[in-house]
Amino acid sequence: MRSAALASAGVCGTVAVAGRRVARYAGTAGLLLCSAAAGVHAQQVSVDDAAQAYRQIHIDVDYAPDEAIAGFEIRYASQAFETTGDAELHSTVRVADTADLERVPDDAVFERCWSNGLPIHRDGAGNPVVSPDASNWSCALTGMAPGVEQWIAVVTVGADGAPLVDPERLQPVVGRTDVPDERTPPPDTRPVLFALGMVILSAIVLLAFLRWQDARRGRSKSRLAHIYVAPALIALATLTFYPILYGMWLAFTNADQSRLGDEAWIGLANFAAVFASSGLWRVTLFTFVWAVSNVFAHVFLGLVLAVALNRRGLRGRTVYRTILLLPWAIPGYISVLAWNGMLQPDGLANALLGTAIDFFAGAGSARVVVILVNIWLGVPFMMMVLSGALQALPSNMYEAAEIDGVSRWDQFRYLTFPNLKGTLVPVSLLSFIWTFNSFNTIYLLTRGNPYVGFGEPGATDTLITHVFAVAFEYGRYGVAAAWSVLIFLMLIGFSWLYLRRTGAMEAAT
Amino acid sequence: MNGGVSEGLSGDVSGGAGSITGGAGRTGSLAERWYVPAEIQALRVWIPFAALVNLIVLAGEALRGGGSAQLGALGGMVLLVMLWWWLPDGRRRWRRTVGRGLAAAMLVLGALSLLQRDASFYDLWATSWLVAPSALALYWLSAGLSGSWCAGASDARSAELGLTRNRRLGPRLETFALHTFLLHAVAIVVAPVVWIVDVSISPGNILGGAIGDAFTLEHFRVVLGGETFWLWTRNSMIVALGTTLVGLLLAIPAGYAFSRYRFAGSKGAMFVFMLVQMFPGIIILVPYFMVMKTLGLLNTSIGLIIAYSVTALPLCVWMLKGFFDAVPRALEEAALLDGCTQVGVFFFVVLPLSLPAVAITALFSFLTAWNEFLLALVFNTSNDSYTLPVGLASMIPATGQLWGDFAAASIVVSIPVVVLFVLFQRALIQGLSAGGVKG
Numbered sequence: 001m002r003s004a005a006l007a008s009a010g011v012c013g014t015v016a017v018a019g020r021r022v023a024r025y026a027g028t029a030g031l032l033l034c035s036a037a038a039g040v041h042a043q044q045v046s047v048d049d050a051a052q053a054y055r056q057i058h059i060d061v062d063y064a065p066d067e068a069i070a071g072f073e074i075r076y077a078s079q080a081f082e083t084t085g086d087a088e089l090h091s092t093v094r095v096a097d098t099a100d101l102e103r104v105p106d107d108a109v110f111e112r113c114w115s116n117g118l119p120i121h122r123d124g125a126g127n128p129v130v131s132p133d134a135s136n137w138s139c140a141l142t143g144m145a146p147g148v149e150q151w152i153a154v155v156t157v158g159a160d161g162a163p164l165v166d167p168e169r170l171q172p173v174v175g176r177t178d179v180p181d182e183r184t185p186p187p188d189t190r191p192v193l194f195a196l197g198m199v200i201l202s203a204i205v206l207l208a209f210l211r212w213q214d215a216r217r218g219r220s221k222s223r224l225a226h227i228y229v230a231p232a233l234i235a236l237a238t239l240t241f242y243p244i245l246y247g248m249w250l251a252f253t254n255a256d257q258s259r260l261g262d263e264a265w266i267g268l269a270n271f272a273a274v275f276a277s278s279g280l281w282r283v284t285l286f287t288f289v290w291a292v293s294n295v296f297a298h299v300f301l302g303l304v305l306a307v308a309l310n311r312r313g314l315r316g317r318t319v320y321r322t323i324l325l326l327p328w329a330i331p332g333y334i335s336v337l338a339w340n341g342m343l344q345p346d347g348l349a350n351a352l353l354g355t356a357i358d359f360f361a362g363a364g365s366a367r368v369v370v371i372l373v374n375i376w377l378g379v380p381f382m383m384m385v386l387s388g389a390l391q392a393l394p395s396n397m398y399e400a401a402e403i404d405g406v407s408r409w410d411q412f413r414y415l416t417f418p419n420l421k422g423t424l425v426p427v428s429l430l431s432f433i434w435t436f437n438s439f440n441t442i443y444l445l446t447r448g449n450p451y452v453g454f455g456e457p458g459a460t461d462t463l464i465t466h467v468f469a470v471a472f473e474y475g476r477y478g479v480a481a482a483w484s485v486l487i488f489l490m491l492i493g494f495s496w497l498y499l500r501r502t503g504a505m506e507a508a509t
Numbered sequence: 510m511n512g513g514v515s516e517g518l519s520g521d522v523s524g525g526a527g528s529i530t531g532g533a534g535r536t537g538s539l540a541e542r543w544y545v546p547a548e549i550q551a552l553r554v555w556i557p558f559a560a561l562v563n564l565i566v567l568a569g570e571a572l573r574g575g576g577s578a579q580l581g582a583l584g585g586m587v588l589l590v591m592l593w594w595w596l597p598d599g600r601r602r603w604r605r606t607v608g609r610g611l612a613a614a615m616l617v618l619g620a621l622s623l624l625q626r627d628a629s630f631y632d633l634w635a636t637s638w639l640v641a642p643s644a645l646a647l648y649w650l651s652a653g654l655s656g657s658w659c660a661g662a663s664d665a666r667s668a669e670l671g672l673t674r675n676r677r678l679g680p681r682l683e684t685f686a687l688h689t690f691l692l693h694a695v696a697i698v699v700a701p702v703v704w705i706v707d708v709s710i711s712p713g714n715i716l717g718g719a720i721g722d723a724f725t726l727e728h729f730r731v732v733l734g735g736e737t738f739w740l741w742t743r744n745s746m747i748v749a750l751g752t753t754l755v756g757l758l759l760a761i762p763a764g765y766a767f768s769r770y771r772f773a774g775s776k777g778a779m780f781v782f783m784l785v786q787m788f789p790g791i792i793i794l795v796p797y798f799m800v801m802k803t804l805g806l807l808n809t810s811i812g813l814i815i816a817y818s819v820t821a822l823p824l825c826v827w828m829l830k831g832f833f834d835a836v837p838r839a840l841e842e843a844a845l846l847d848g849c850t851q852v853g854v855f856f857f858v859v860l861p862l863s864l865p866a867v868a869i870t871a872l873f874s875f876l877t878a879w880n881e882f883l884l885a886l887v888f889n890t891s892n893d894s895y896t897l898p899v900g901l902a903s904m905i906p907a908t909g910q911l912w913g914d915f916a917a918a919s920i921v922v923s924i925p926v927v928v929l930f931v932l933f934q935r936a937l938i939q940g941l942s943a944g945g946v947k948g
Contacts, residue, residue, distance in 0.1 A: 105893070188803075189803055189804055189805075192800055192803045192804060193804075206774075207774075210772065210773040210774040211772075211773070213773040214772050214773045217773075219771075219772065219773075222770040222771060222772035224766075224770070224851055224852065225766040225769075225770035225772040225775070226766075226772060227762075228762035228763060228765060228766035228770075229762070229763045229766045229767070229775075229778060231758070231759045231762065231763070232759045232760060232762070232763035232782075232822060232826060233763070233778060235759050235818070235819050235822060236781070236782070236785065236819065236822060236823070239797075239815060239816070239819035240785055240788070240793065240819060240820075243793045243796035243797050243800060244788070244792060244793060244796070246796040246799075246800070247792055247793065247795055247796040250795060250796060250799070255799070305691075305694060308687055308690060308691060309691075311687060314684070314687065315684075320691050320695065322931050322934075323695050323698055323699060324691075324694060324695065324698055325930070325931065325934060326698050326699070326702060326927070327698055328930070329926065329927045329930035329931060329934075330702070330923050330926070330927055331879070331880040331898065331922065331923060331926060332880060332882070333880070333882045333898045333901065333902055334705075334901065334919045334922065334923055335701055337901070337902060337905055337915065337919070338701040338702075338704060338705045338916075338919070339701055340905070341704070341705075341708065341716050341905075341912055341916075342700070342701060342704050342716070344716050346715070346716045347716040348700070348704045348716065352629065352630065352631040353569060353572060353573055353631060354573065354627065354629060354631075355572060355573050355574075357572060376697070376698075384934075384938050385938070385941075388938060388939075430787075433787050433789075436789070437789045437790055437791065439790075439791075439882075439883045440882050440883065443883075444882075444902060463791075464789070464791050467791050467794075467795075468791070468794070468883075468887075471794070471795050471798070472798075472887060477795050477798075477799065480795050481795050481796070484789070484791050484792040484794075484795065485792070487789055487791060487792065488788070488789060488792050491787075491789060495787070
C-alpha cells in the first residue's frame, strides 16, 4: 500500500484513482501525464490508464481551491492544440455549494465523475458540481474513439465564464483508450445451466437408485430418508462437486480475465507455468512452515491454557475462559486489522517499546509477525476443544494418582496426554488444514508483501494468497486453477501421510 | 516414590558414614529427601519461566537497540539460570550463600535497570520480571522455615511442621502462579481490544499514543451517521439471514435422516459430507467466481447466500445429526404407535424437542456468514454491494487510512457478535465438537 502511494506520487504530485487491487502492482497502473497550464489557476490533469474503459478516458484533475474558480471546461481534440478554439468542448464541471445536492450513483448516469473518490454531486439538470473547497475531481470522458490518441485540456473559468488561464497557451495531455467493447457478447449461460442441470439430474438418479435398492432389500422404514437427504445432497453436488470438477477442467484451459465461456483446452501448459515459476518452492516451503508452526503453537498453548483452566477450585474460571475466548469470538478480519494497526511503525506495539520499527518491511520479521498473529487467533479454538476433552476425563483417575503420590507433571505426562491423543490427532489435522487454507490473516496484514518480483509470490505469500493474487490480481484463472489442483493434491497427500503415521484413520472416519 | 525413599536412606547412610557431626546432619539429610519447602519447590518451577520471560525481554531490547538494557536482561537471564542450578538442597550450606548472593545481585541489577529505563508500562513489566523473582528468592532463602531449611538446619520436628505447612502453602503458591500466567494470557488477548477502543475514541487517526488520553465520539458519529455503514450492514444482514434460512432448510432434513435412518448410501453420503469440510476453499473459489459471473450473480446477495449456505452445509448437517442423536427414540416410537405418521413424528415430536439445537445451528451459520471475508471480497466489486467484512477492510487501504472510523465501526459490529458468542459458547462448542471435531 505504502509503496503504491509513493510510486504514483512521484509523478506530478497527483495520486491517481485506480482500482482497489492496485496494491503492489502500482507499476502497471499507467503512466501519469501531466499538464500545468501557465498562470495562477493552474491545475494538474493526469490520465489514469488503469481505469480506462471502452470509449472512455479517465482523467484526474488536481488544483488549488480558489474562490475565483467558478467552473471547469473539459476540451478535447484528436490532435495537439493550444487554443480553446481548436478543441471541442466535451463537458463542464461547475463549482458551487454542494450542501443541498446529491451524489448520484455511478450506474445512474452516463458521464461518470467523482470527487473525493465518491460519485460527484449533480445539480437538477444532472450536471456535475464540485464544492468550492474541493481540490480534485475526476471524470471518465465518454465518446472517445478507441485506439486513437486524444488531446485533453481542462480550462478553469471565472464567474463571468471567461477563462482564468491564457486560452491561447493550453498544454493538453494525451490519452487513449484501447479497451475493446466488452458489452458484446453477453456471457453465454447455456453451458453452465446445462452442466448444473446434468449434475442435479444425476444426483436425483443416484438417490432414486439407492432408494430402489433399499426397497428391494425390504427396508421400508427408511423410505423417507432419501427424500430428506435429497435437497442437501443436490445442493452439495451442484455447488461443491460441480465447481471442483469445473475447476479441475479450468486448470487445463487458457481461461483468463478476458475470456469467459470460450476457454480452450491447452493441455498441461498451466501446470508447466506453475512449475516454471521461480517462487514455487519458496512459497510451498513457507506455507508448510506457516501451517506447521501454527498448529504446534495452537496445540501447545491451547493445551497449557486448557490444563490451567481445568484446575479444580480455580477462582474466576468463567471470567478467564470468556476473556480468553475473545480472539475466537471477535470477527477474525477485525482482530487481524487491529493487529495490523498495532504493528504499524506508529502503532501500539512500537509505542510500548518506544521504537518505530516497521515490522512488515523485512521479509523475516513480516513472516514472524503473520505467524504470531495467526497463533493469537487460533489458540482459543484449540483451548476450548481440549478443555472439553479434559473435562470428559474421569476425575477418579486423578484422585487415585494423587493418593499414589504421582507428581503433577507425571499426571499430565502419563494420564492426561495419552488420554487426549484421540482428540489431538484429528483436531491437529483439522487445524493444519484450516491454517493451510487460511487467507484472511496474511491478506489483511501484508497482502503477501514484502514484494519480491513481478508475478512472483511475495515474501509472506502462502499458496492460498498467491493463488488469489494469480486469479484476481493478474486475472489468470487457468493458472490459478492449476495451482489449486496442486494444493489439493498436496493437502490430500499430507493428510494421508499424517493419518497413517499417527494410525488414526479409524478416529477420523 | 519408592525410589525417593531408598535414595533418602542411602543419602542418610552415606551422610552418616561421611561425617560424624551427629544427629542434626543426618536428619538434615533425611529432611532433604522427605521435605522440601513448598517455596523452594515453587522456585524450581518458576525460575525457568522467569528466565524465559527475560529472554523475551532480551528480544524486545534487541529490537529497541538499547545496549545497557540488553545487558540487563541478559544478565538477569544468566543469573536466574545460575540460581536455578545452585538452588539450595537443604544439605549444602554454601548453596544458600551462593543463592542469596545471586538473588541480591539480580535485585541490584533490577533496581539499576529500573533507574535506567523510562517508567513506561512495558519497562515496568520487564523489570518486574527481574525484581520480583529475585526478591522472592532472597526472602525465601533467608527467612522463615524455608530459610533455615536452606541453611541445612531443619530437624525432624521442623520437617514435620513443614510438611503440614506445605500441604497448605503448595496449592496457594500454585494458584498464585496460575493466576500470574492467566493474567499474562489475558493481557495478550485483551491488548488489541483495548487498543481498538482507544483508537475509536481518540480524535484523528492516531495509532499509538497513551491509552485513554483523549476522548471524542466523532468517529462513531461519522460511521453511524454515514450511509455506507448502514448499507453494508443491510447487505450483511440479508446475506446472513438468507444463509441461515437456506442452510437450515437443507440441513435439518438431512441431519435427521443421518441420525435416524440406515439407508443405502448413508455411510457414503456422511463420509462425503465430512470430506467436503476439508476441501481447500481456494479450489472452489475460481470456478465459483466464474459460474457466478456467467450467471450474473456477482454483486448480488443471492450469489453469496447460495455460496455460504452450501459451504456451511456439511458442518450444519453434522451438528444437527449430533443434536438429533440426543433426542430419545422412545418418544418417536410412542408417537408412531399412537398413529402419527413418520413425517408427523419429525414435525411434531423431534423438531419441537430440538428447537434449541436448531437455534444453535442457526446462530452458527449466521455467524459464519456474518464474518466471512474471502468469498465476499471476490464476489463483490462495487462499494454498494460490500458486506461488512469487505467494507470495513476497505476503510484501511483507502487514502488517509481511516483507522478511527474503522475502529468505531469494528466495535459496533463486534459487540453483538461477541455477546451472542459468549452467551452461547458452551452450546456452540458442543455442537462444533459433535459436528466437525469428532467427525
